[in-house]
Amino acid sequence: MFDIRERCPSCGLKFARMEGHWLGAVAVNTVVSAAVVLGTVIAAMLVWGTDVSGVLLLVLALPVGVATPVLFDPVSRTLWTAIDALMRPPQPSDFD
Template sequence: MTSPTVPYRPTAKGAIVPTERRGRTFLRGWLKHCGVCGQGRLFRRWFWMTPRCPRCGLRFERVEGQITGDIGVNTIVSFGVLLIVLLGGFLVTWPDPPIGVLIGASAATAVLMPLLFLPFSKTVWLAADLMMRPLEPGEVDEGYGPQRGDSTPPEASTGR
């Protein structure tokens, strides 16, 4: 059975289109907003994210084990910042780098960066997940994406 060739177009302004607006979705993730509708204030406290988007109803843990993705994003960004601190410190102070200062700066970066970036990593990973695995029917409230009974978008039916 073949799927329709016309891509799904949601009815709500700002809702994600599976074949378009990937940059917008990714930017929303970097701003700690929902990748589907752009809603902010998704965190009760710095470390505690609400289970669903208050506007579009998207469950943030779309599949079991999704938390491992945001931990990976947090690790990559934290190690990248640590590398920049170390290389920058060595390059700025060369030929006589202050090892104690560099160790202190590295330790502070290694402790603080994962804690400061944690909420961003959760929404960035959600945005990446939405780009890799488009919304399925009924996953969000009416007007923000495909609903049960709608024709399925080609990307969702082929698994791309």
């Protein structure tokens, strides 16, 4: 699940087309993970009210905050590669 191939097995597109390519995927993963944790806290406050204990919020948000970045990592890498391909269309030198 976390192994990264150098090239697409179907078309041969090189995934990391420049130095630091995966920093965009890290940024996408960070933003999505923060949004999911914030959504969890907001949902808990909507269910239990604003006087919910901090311990309960921590018990709910901590597993979400740990699991989301790990599970979303492959999706963020794929999404960032697609965004990069839209912003910088692949050149012939990017393929096998």
